[in-house]
Amino acid sequence: MSRLSARGLTLAYEDRVVVEDLDLAVPDGKVTVIVGPNACGKSTTLRALGRLLRPRSGSVVLDGEALSSLPTRRIAQAVGLLPQSPSAPEAITVADLVARGRQPHQHWWQQWSEADERAVVDAMARTSVSDLADRPVDALSGGQRQRVWIAMALAQDTDILLLDEPTTFLDIAHQVEVLDLVRRLNHERGRTVVAVLHDLNQAARYADHLVAMKSGRVVAEGPPSAIVTADLVHEVFGLDSIVIPDPITGSPLIVPTSPWTAPSGGCGTLRGELPDPPFHRSQGQP
Template structure:
């Protein structure tokens, strides 16, 4: 199956399932080249499942993911590894591996049988450690790190892979708010300075609005809305996708949209008692 596509990476009539449970059905999606696409939606709506399929970690039940107009399943694994970098949710490191060795594994798709390690590999690993502020952790075992440190190391490995397309599933998991912003700023810099196409799944809707060029809102395995955040994010969309009443105001920093949840729960006023 091969067809021309408006973007390098796309999904057509995609149905994804785990055994007998269908998670995504009949989904079509074009990933805009050179942009940051962020997928949002409630838990268990199919966000991570979609990302796994885009990265060839999950085989479609029906339909196809296309890269440059060709089915993803038709590419050699090493070619995919040089083109698409994937950071899955909660990856598990090999026992006892150090930070430097884990990040170096991102270079495997670029290595040739006659040259296992090059100056380009060395440079890519050093830059990835530097960009994620993990160079000081290089000699430490990954399994001794905090959750936040470990997450930054996995991101460093994905950066060291140096791919044109980068897929990130919840890259801000385990990170405090300062490190969340740091990671998302890094994603934005990679996009603007290196021209990387990024697809990320995020939980935080306001972070997604701030960093996305293209926002995809999912519910129950389907796309409810997609497009520029300022066009897509409305009180109706927030209600439909998240079941949340909200007010949308201008973001005081960016001038974009900021979603403020509606009234929080308050106890009912106590009934007045009257003396008889």
């Protein structure tokens, strides 16, 4: 079953086609991760799933209806989206920004409720930004801002959550913290999550369903343990590697082949490094 899917989806920016004739069914109640090289169309696909980009052809379907035909409020109550480079109003505080995630659930006769308050407090606690509540968002570090944006998406309290590179700007500890949070939300609340990640090992570790894209098309999809092979990594990323079981989770772990080393018996030249120019004597110099 899939509440959210793409059917024959073609996406373009003016005359440049980025995704062509793509079919994708997002498994309900699972964590789906989309991976692929830069400019392969993964973020563009996510934008279309959240109705930030109108398809050139084909459609995105939510609960059996074309996304293009649904009211914006209804979509916002069902699908939360954290884009790749969100921007906040100048001088807005953390608490005020997170509270904006509740707008799809409010009405003209009831602007704020106890349910809104609980959702905001819970979202800020889960993303460890409660202590930043009164600080301006534009005064935060990149990692802090990213966690605040994730808190806003969580406060929206939707059944489907779309995250475009949610670990951007985060150090490794906070990357793991955010991805663990995504897994907990999926497990404890049954949320369907679709995330775009650059790190293939993190994707294989946290995904129930992995989608590998290249040149605007789906190359392979399924459980990471079933599809991640050295051949797939080479086909999608052009990287020679071996794939071994992660010693902690058992998920596929991609290990690139041997790095460059200096030839034995002398210093090597790094790729792209020019050798020292020859020494030329000046005129009249002995």
